Amino acid sequence: MVRETYLQQLALLKESVLSLGELAEKILHDSMESVINLDLELARETLDLEPKADRLEYKIEVTINDLIALQQPLAGDLRLVVSALKISADLRRIVGLSINIAKIPGKIEGGHLKPLVDTRRMGDIAEEMLANSLKAFETRDPDLAKGTAALDDDVDKLFYSVWVELIEMMAKDPSIVSKATHLLFLIRYLERIADHCCNVCESVVYLSTAERIKLN
Amino acid sequence: MTEAIQNVANPQIEVKDLNLWYGDKQALKNVSIQIPKNSVTAFIGPSGCGKSTFIRCLNRMNDLIKSCRIEGEVSIEGKDIYGPGVDVVDLRKQVGMVFQKPNPFPMSIYDNIAYGPRIHGVNKKDLEGVVEHALRSAALWDEISDRIRSPAFSLSGGQQQRLCIARTMAVKPEIILFDEPCSALDPISTAKIEELIMNLKKDYTIVIVTHNMQQAARISDHTAFFLMGELIEFGKTRQIFENPGEKSTEDYITGRFG
Amino acid sequence: MGLNAKTSERIAFAFLTLAALTVAGFVLFILYYIVSNGYNAISIEFLTEMPRKMMTEGGIYPAIVGTIYLIIGSMLVALPMGILAAIYLTEYAGQNRTTWAIEMAINNLAGTPSVVFGLFGLAMFVKYLGFGPSLLSASLTLGLLIIPVIIRSSEEALLAVPPEYREASLALGISKWQTIRHVVLPASIPGIVTGSILSIGRVAGETAPILLTGAAYFLPRLPDSVYSQFMALPYHLFVLATAGTNIAQTRPLQYGTALVLLMIVLAVNFVAVLVRRYYRQKLKI
Numbered sequence: 006m007v008r009e010t011y012l013q014q015l016a017l018l019k020e021s022v023l024s025l026g027e028l029a030e031k032i033l034h035d036s037m038e039s040v041i042n043l044d045l046e047l048a049r050e051t052l053d054l055e056p057k058a059d060r061l062e063y064k065i066e067v068t069i070n071d072l073i074a075l076q077q078p079l080a081g082d083l084r085l086v087v088s089a090l091k092i093s094a095d096l097r098r099i100v101g102l103s104i105n106i107a108k109i110p111g112k113i114e115g116g117h118l119k120p121l122v123d124t125r126r127m128g129d130i131a132e133e134m135l136a137n138s139l140k141a142f143e144t145r146d147p148d149l150a151k152g153t154a155a156l157d158d159d160v161d162k163l164f165y166s167v168w169v170e171l172i173e174m175m176a177k178d179p180s181i182v183s184k185a186t187h188l189l190f191l192i193r194y195l196e197r198i199a200d201h202c203c204n205v206c207e208s209v210v211y212l213s214t215a216e217r218i219k220l221n
Numbered sequence: 222m223t224e225a226i227q228n229v230a231n232p233q234i235e236v237k238d239l240n241l242w243y244g245d246k247q248a249l250k251n252v253s254i255q256i257p258k259n260s261v262t263a264f265i266g267p268s269g270c271g272k273s274t275f276i277r278c279l280n281r282m283n284d285l286i287k288s289c290r291i292e293g294e295v296s297i298e299g300k301d302i303y304g305p306g307v308d309v310v311d312l313r314k315q316v317g318m319v320f321q322k323p324n325p326f327p328m329s330i331y332d333n334i335a336y337g338p339r340i341h342g343v344n345k346k347d348l349e350g351v352v353e354h355a356l357r358s359a360a361l362w363d364e365i366s367d368r369i370r371s372p373a374f375s376l377s378g379g380q381q382q383r384l385c386i387a388r389t390m391a392v393k394p395e396i397i398l399f400d401e402p403c404s405a406l407d408p409i410s411t412a413k414i415e416e417l418i419m420n421l422k423k424d425y426t427i428v429i430v431t432h433n434m435q436q437a438a439r440i441s442d443h444t445a446f447f448l449m450g451e452l453i454e455f456g457k458t459r460q461i462f463e464n465p466g467e468k469s470t471e472d473y474i475t476g477r478f479g
Numbered sequence: 480m481g482l483n484a485k486t487s488e489r490i491a492f493a494f495l496t497l498a499a500l501t502v503a504g505f506v507l508f509i510l511y512y513i514v515s516n517g518y519n520a521i522s523i524e525f526l527t528e529m530p531r532k533m534m535t536e537g538g539i540y541p542a543i544v545g546t547i548y549l550i551i552g553s554m555l556v557a558l559p560m561g562i563l564a565a566i567y568l569t570e571y572a573g574q575n576r577t578t579w580a581i582e583m584a585i586n587n588l589a590g591t592p593s594v595v596f597g598l599f600g601l602a603m604f605v606k607y608l609g610f611g612p613s614l615l616s617a618s619l620t621l622g623l624l625i626i627p628v629i630i631r632s633s634e635e636a637l638l639a640v641p642p643e644y645r646e647a648s649l650a651l652g653i654s655k656w657q658t659i660r661h662v663v664l665p666a667s668i669p670g671i672v673t674g675s676i677l678s679i680g681r682v683a684g685e686t687a688p689i690l691l692t693g694a695a696y697f698l699p700r701l702p703d704s705v706y707s708q709f710m711a712l713p714y715h716l717f718v719l720a721t722a723g724t725n726i727a728q729t730r731p732l733q734y735g736t737a738l739v740l741l742m743i744v745l746a747v748n749f750v751a752v753l754v755r756r757y758y759r760q761k762l763k764i
Contacts, residue, residue: 008476077435079462080471215464280650287573314652324643327666327761337651340661385647392651 011076015085018068019143022089022096025061026139028054029099033135033198036107037128040191041121043110051107058100065093084215088208092142095201095208099135102194102201109187118174118184127163127195130156134202141206145213150206154220160199167192233258233396233426234279239293241274243286248274250450252293256443261418261427263441263458265434267473270447272430276398279428280316281309297396314341317394321401323381325373325388330365333373333384337392351391358424359387360417379410386417390425397421399429403436415440434474438462446470513737520735529699534719535728537699539736544701545694545709546683546743548614549621552705553682554675556622561629562671568630569637570659589627596624597691605692615705617693624688625678632674636667668758676751680744686713712740 032054039048069090072078078086134156141150171185171192203221211217232255241249249271256262264272274283281302283289295302302312325333334352343351352369356362361383365376373384382402389397399418403411418427419440431437437444438458445455446467454461454470465471472478528538572578600620610616640663648658686694695708696718702709716736719729 007478011476079434079438079474080465082475083463215460282646282650285646285649310652310654312652313650317652318646318650320643320646320650322643324641324647326644326647326662336648336661337653340653340657388647389651 008076011072011078014068014072014076015078015082018065018072018089019085021061021065021068022093023139023143025058025065025093025096025100026135026142028058028061029096029103030132030135030139032058032100032107033103033128033132036103037125037132040106040109041125041128043113043116045110048107048110052104055100055104058097062093062097065089081212084212088142088212091208092205095204099198099201102198106191106194109191112187113184118181118188121188123163123167123170124188124192124195127160127167127192127199130160130163131195131198131202134160134199135205138202138205138209141209142212145209147210147213147216150209150213151220154203154206157199157203157221160196164192164196231258232256233298234428235294235296235299236278237294239275239278239291239295241271241278241283241292242288242290244288248450249278252450252452254445254452254455256426256428258426259422259424260442261422261429261440262443262445263437264428264430264445264447265432265437265474266447266453267478268432271450272445272447273400275447276318276400276428276430279396279398280313280318282318284309314392315394316396316398317389317392318398318400319382319385319389319402322405323378323385325376325381325384328373329370330373330376330384331369334388334391337388341392355387355391358390358421359383360413360420361387377410379406379413382406382410382414383417386414386421390421394425396426396428399427399431401430401432404432411436434462446473448473510741513734513741516731517734517736517738520731521738525732525735526739530697531699534697534715534732535725539710539712539715539732539739541698541701542710542712542715542736543739543743545614545711546713546740548702548709549618549689549711550679550682550747552614552618553621553625554679556619557625557629557678558675560622561626562633564626565630565633565637566659566664569634570655570663585627585630588623589631592687593624593685594687594691596620597688599623600688600692611706612693612708613706614693614702614709617689617709617711618705620688620692621682621685624685625681628678628681629671629674632677633667633671636670636674637663639670640666665758669755672751672755672758676748676755679747679751683740683744683747684713686717690714690717712736712743716740 032051035047035051038044039051069086072086134153137149137153140146141153168189171189175182175185200221207218207220210220234254234256236252236254236256239249239252240247252271252275264275266272277283278291278295279297279302283291291303297312297316301307326336328336331352334355335348338348338351353362353366356365356369361380364380368375373381376384382405386397386402402418403414406414415436418429421427422442429437429441441458443455444458444461446453446461446465446469448469454465454467456466460466461470462474465474525538526543527540529540531537568578568581572581597620600616600623604610604616604619605612610619644662644666645658648662649655653661689711693708694711694714696714698708698710716733719733719736720726
């Protein structure tokens with residue numbers, strides 16, 4: 006009585022979550038490129054990707070609904086379904102935050118206040134966290150997930166240092182407040198993205214060990 | 222095996238190295254388990270895995286099968302039920318059983334329940350109270366109190382099964398064994414029996430064999446998984462269904478074989 | 480090849496119907512023949528008076544009473560023994576050589592010609608135990624004759640009781656014997672009664688065994704104890720139709736006797752059917 010349809014549905018669910026993850030990776034990466042280089046063309050292309058993320062999220066939700074209603078998954082399968090539901094919500098949030106980032110280039114006129122060195126590093130770490138948490142999900146690797154979540158500390162440290170730096174710059178020269186505020190939002194978005202990656206990692210730990218832990 | 226259940230604080234039933242053969246065929250292999258008091262323990266596993274055979278060891282119903290041979294120890298409240306001088310009839314008073322198919326006797330509802338107590342010597346004038354109490358405990362009284370003199374076969378399948386549960390309770394056992402009690406019932410009757418079983422654990426130790434994994438998940442505190450005569454895993458139900466320790470348990474409950 | 484399913488179905492159906500109708504036809508013909516020839520002989524006097532003038536006149540009252548006594552007597556012998564034996568065989572006996580021997584003996588008894596039973600009864604009850612030619616000897620002999628039938632039908636009735644009832648009762652901590660007495664036996668009564676119906680017909684109709692163990696050629700009074708000889712309908716019929724009496728003159732009496740015998744068997748069957756239905760209704764619905 007091996008349940009072929011059921012196993013196919015589970016495989017489809019995992020695939021869809023990974024597709025959404027890949028899309029989130031692309032959107033995050035491109036939005037960072039567009040904001041650092043103030044590349045309006047790339048920014049617009051990135052913004053156009055959001056509906057695709059919506060469709061994927063919807064597809065995942067329907068698949069999960071069907072699985073629960075029709076197949077009553079248990080044990081590892083149950084954990085896959087539960088974690089897929091949570092992970093897809095986190096990924097969708099990451100997409101949303103990245104889209105916010107991609108809107109920033111259109112609002113900044115005439116170049117950045119300063120070279121975005123630390124901000125770029127934040128973006129790189131966030132991208133790495135996202136890639137690794139997806140890999141941990143794919144391979145059900147709790148250690149990779151825990152290691153990935155540990156990177157959140159670096160993001161937080163960078164966030165505070167850039168934050169303080171920007172506040173100080175604004176205090177000296179109130180004329181830059183508008184530009185600096187956009188950058189404040191940018192680092193805030195990146196910090197949130199890293200948090201969502203931590204959530205994904207928590208779900209991966211639950212998926213592979215049934216332990217419920219907090220990672221940030 | 223799962224750590225939490227290795228040593229139950231207050232086990233009512235203790236089984237040590239139980240082996241059972243039907244003729245040359247071994248049906249149970251080295252089964253050891255401790256079943257806690259006032260709880261629901263479910264036995265799951267594919268057909269022919271030995272789960273029904275196992276619970277029939279607990280009230281020695283296997284004695285009825287001539288080719289059946291048993292080794293090992295089964296004790297209830299510290300007393301070896303296969304030891305010398307054990308009266309099987311007394312044992313079965315202590316360990317009641319409800320079967321797969323509702324099997325009321327061809328008598329009235331009242332007589333079905335009064336049957337056991339009457340033969341065990343309950344006074345005629347106390348009998349009515351015993352019957353009413355049993356029917357109430359089985360959540361059947363409100364449905365049928367106006368026709369307890371009508372034949373038991375006039376009840377629906379689900380009511381018949383609850384009648385059988387009431388009949389078992391009327392002889393005041395401490396343990397009730399259920400052998401797939403809902404496999405012949407519709408979902409609503411099944412839900413009523415499940416609700417009843419969950420309520421009964423206040424007063425009885427319940428052991429249930431079921432093909433329906435969701436049922437085991439819904440009603441039991443502990444779940445044991447049998448495969449080919451062996452006890453593969455025994456643990457808290459929640460854990461068995463969320464994160465089983467053994468690969469074969471996971472494969473079974475997720476339908477990857479069966 | 481030849482027949483399609485529908486055609487072969489029709490042909491088979493036609494043959495089966497023909498066979499059934501033939502059997503029914505014979506039964507109806509025999510009934511008609513006996514009733515039409517016998518009913519003129521039936522009267523109050525015929526049923527209630529002693530035979531007179533070497534049985535060429537008068538009634539058949541003692542033969543009727545004798546046959547009824549035989550039915551009662553043989554049932555008293557065969558029912559308890561047969562049912563108890565059936566209980567032993569179905570519920571208690573293991574599958575061993577003794578059981579096998581008992582089963583074989585019962586099968587052989589069922590196939591033994593009734594005249595052999597008669598000879599056994601003559602040797603055992605009449606001579607050896609000294610009961611003489613009597614109602615007692617004849618009842619015991621007929622009882623033995625029908626015991627295999629009663630055992631067989633009782634066994635079947637007991638086996639037909641669903642094993643679930645036994646399991647349910649045993650699981651309540653009820654002993655095996657109490658289970659049999661309170662659950663199994665009551666549930667098997669309709670089947671046992673059905674088996675007894677068949678044997679009553681046999682008891683009422685047997686001639687050879689009673690001829691050898693106590694039936695009287697001519698005895699114009701009722702038996703006054705179990706040690707008395709008696710008259711019985713089948714033997715009376717045999718006597719009227721063959722031996723030294725005036726066969727042609729007693730022809731109506733012969734048919735009348737046959738009709739009465741038939742009626743007694745039918746009446747007993749009817750009562751048995753009522754008993755069976757009563758118990759079925761008590762058990763089921």
